[in-house]
Amino acid sequence: MRFSIVLSTQPSSFSALAYKGNLAENIAKIGKLGFDGVELAVRDPKQLDMPFLRSTLEKHRLPVPAIGTGQAYVEDRLSFTDPKKEIREHAIERIISHARIAQELNALVIIGLIRGKKHQDLSRETVETYMIEALQWCASSSPAVRFAIEPINRYETDLLNDVRSGLSFLERLGRDNVGLLLDTFHMNIEEHSLTGSIRLARQRFFHFHVADSNRWYPGAGHIDFRSVLATLDEIDYSGFVSAEILPMPDPDSAAKSTIESLRTFH
């Protein structure tokens, strides 16, 4: 089982990021702690110095399992379901630019908050059509890249909160390169059973996030990570287990406690 942790490639107000600040320094820290990879949260790929990023990753032999895109929503208010056509198009263009660097890094692209929330002036049907259209566009324009839709708890969005609705959405979409991302923090609020939902979604999820029930590092809350990781083994999950956590009590302690806990629980 390979473990990674989320690193923001630029300062962000989005709080569930364990690491911010100096990119090279943080990649080195993550490698030194013994992580097997580093997930990158990228607001806008055009702000990235890709040759520098690639050489830093290669120096520390850290693959990138996934590219997070939530900052494009949080910072730039881009959304697949905005009532304004130009915002929706801008969101799709942004995700396609994420897909380009994802392909270069052999990573998948996370579809989290970028899907937006149901706008009060739009019907649920319209909003779902916008989501489908946006994902069809992304998936067909980047056929070699995988996209992972993350069910997110009810407080952060009203579109796709649990694994079951995520799976139904995938059925409607009908694209092999679009799957799910399961996140234990959201699952703790939305799923009847964490291990049951992992089994239900087997074959249809591409990526896995861990955070404890309080969104701190695994071990800080009450999620039974021994069962969760054992269930991932049971279904032969071969992707990364990636920590998207609050930087608490501080970023360095959070990263250190994460890898220690995961190695203990597995």
Next chain:
Amino acid sequence: MRFSIVLSTQPSSFSALAYKGNLAENIAKIGKLGFDGVELAVRDPKQLDMPFLRSTLEKHRLPVPAIGTGQAYVEDRLSFTDPKKEIREHAIERIISHARIAQELNALVIIGLIRGKKHQDLSRETVETYMIEALQWCASSSPAVRFAIEPINRYETDLLNDVRSGLSFLERLGRDNVGLLLDTFHMNIEEHSLTGSIRLARQRFFHFHVADSNRWYPGAGHIDFRSVLATLDEIDYSGFVSAEILPMPDPDSAAKSTIESLRTFH
């Protein structure tokens, strides 16, 4: 162990209420299902027909363990920490009127969302001072009534999210008739350990809410209610265990499943 369920005494947009609508009919239903009491969510006591309410409760021999006050915030935007002095005073007056009917019904008064959220223009120190002042005012003007502050998860307020901060706040307040209300739905997000926090708060919590991890009836999610109820017995908790849940899949099924689950788990 005595079980109750929340009933709204008037229509509300606040969703975590198992029962709405016709008051007498719903009180009868709750009695018939075998609950030992009924918790009342009251937006404004002056809208209540108290003689009718009392006779209906007596007819079904249902005591009222607690009066919920959240609708005064959700519907009327009253808050202990509003920047406007007249709104804060209005909120205090409203809670004192809740305390009057609570005394008549031998119930306690819940301090939940009425505390508000930290307003961006105010310092945390100021907001905490407003909360202290409001509660001092309520507690001293109604010395025979008990008030229960509910730690509420981070998504609904940024003031008093967990049991530990609730206990610290009680220490600062120093009022014997103000304690905590513990709610398993919020605890599932905020506490390191549900049973650990129940033990930590022993003697200092007056009321207990149950809802499962997804806010449905107990048994619909993954909270270990056998351990939770056993821990309440272990610390000799003598208050009510009251269900504040979403009316899902429908209000009647939710109430029936609640009492069946609680009797099974205890």
